[in-house]
Amino acid sequence: MKKTFLLQEVIDDLVNTDKSLSAPLMKLNYFGRLIKNQDLIDYTQNELNGYRDKETIPDYRRTIGTLYIDLQTYYNQHSRQLPFSLIEEPYRQAFKYVYVREGIAAIEKIARENEKSDSGGQIVTPLPMEMLHILQEPARKLYQADVRIDVVGAKLAGNASIVVEIPNAIRTKLLDFVMSISDTFGYDIEIDSFNKKAETNNQTIIHQMNTTINNSGxxxxxxxxxxxxxxxxxxxxxxxxxxxxxxxxxxxxxxxxxxxxxxxxxxxxxxxxxxxxxxxxxxxxxxxxxxxxxxxxxxxxxxxxxxxxxxxxxxxxx
Structure with missing residues (x-):
């Protein structure tokens, strides 16, 4: 029995903005497994389950951050902002962005909650204790005092509107991708025929991913x-x-x-x-x-x- 993957079903899911993105992502993950395309499998898996490796997080899942530090002076603590410009490279880039790692279902849930709320809000990422030593010298230069100042905590905060923008970005990029491969292979892909030229056809799929999903806008x-x-x-x-x-x-x-x-x-x-x-x-x-x-x-x-x-x-x- 010949197996056929219907790209039109994915398109129908994508243009229906009331439908969760989990459905088209799951179908494309299944398609990636049928044609043994690891790039497509990895991308859809990451979007469904969340990103572990920061290096693989797409640009549309990051927003400029604001760095806040907790300062200890004797028995008193103060929360202050620390500009990135005071931090030396290569550490500066590590503090520049807030990354949204969660899977798409969690993001859609947060986005719905944000739309109901009047306050814009922030998303916050606490920094591990191991990174605080990098901030000690810049903080002491900026906030000079007669007493010793220590950075005892830090967090990166970003605009929470990013969680509303992420689903729109994914939906648009996936629609571009699916329509691109539909133009090349047709809306109904017969898997056995596709896999007879698997290496060449998968290179085409990867190219379309790079020009539609992974482009930097x-x-x-x-x-x-x-x-x-x-x-x-x-x-x-x-x-x-x-x-x-x-x-x-x-x-x-x-x-x-x-x-x-x-x-x-x-x-x-x-x-x-x-x-x-x-x-x-x-x-x-x-x-x-x-x-x-x-x-x-x-x-x-x-x-x-x-x-x-x-x-x-x-x-x-x-």
Whole structure:
């Protein structure tokens, strides 16, 4: 009996923003096992169960941190901020970011709780005692006193909004990835046929992962469909809404959708530092891609969410 993996099921899960990302990640993990692609297995496993190794954590799972130290002076303790610039390399980079390691189910739960709360809040990572000696000299230089100052505790704090942005980033990147491999192998992949050229086909899968999932959001245009028509030398000017509308119109996006995203980009602020679009922009992209998949309007069937996201990012100057 031939086994066929249906990529359309994964796409349906991804465009349904009410559905947990655990479902498409689990299906792609299963697909990775069927085709024996360790890169895909590792990525989906990490997103499902959480990241142990900091070196493998994607950029969209980190946020700039603020370093707080607890100072002991005789019997008194004070909590103060310590700028990263006072810490020497190579230690400085170790304190720069707060990393979110949890699996996607835990992140989605925290994100739901944050959305219900009016306070932005922070995520906090306590630093181990073994690292405190690195902070002693910088702290004493900054906070000079007539008595001995010791750093007895420290923590990194980051903006809790990162846990809301992570699911959006994963959903958008996975949608790009799945549509890219669908363009190459079709929406229904017959596993036995795929595995007859396993080495070559898996290299294609890995390449698509590197250009859609693992890219750092540098604004490069990823053009994955034969019907995607965009000049890679064209750069939208920051704040030029007319230019953005023209480029979207050239992709076959209807006027009502263009009017909707025009209002969104004017009012919504993205995370420029991490090159992540806002929640409303990502939701709009998912809706447009869903229209494309269902053959609604004149939207090019091969258009990718990465391409649309790039156009919107160029409007923001990202």
């Amino acid at each position: 540098d604004g490069k245009l990823i053009n994955t469909g034969n019907e995607n028509k965009i000049d890679s030398n064209v750069a939208l000017y920051k704040g030029d809404i007319a230019r953005l509308q023209k480029e979207l119109r050239d992709q076959g996006i209807d006027e009502a959708d263009i009017a909707e995203i025009s209002k969104i980009v004017i009012s919504e602020k993205p995370n420029e530092e991490k090159a992540i679009l806002g929640e409303k922009s990502n939701g709009w992209i998912s809706k447009v891609i869903n229209k494309s998949l269902n053959g609604v309007g004149k939207i090019a069937t091969g258009i990718s969410s990465n391409l649309i996201a790039t156009l919107i990012k160029q409007y923001y100057g990202m």
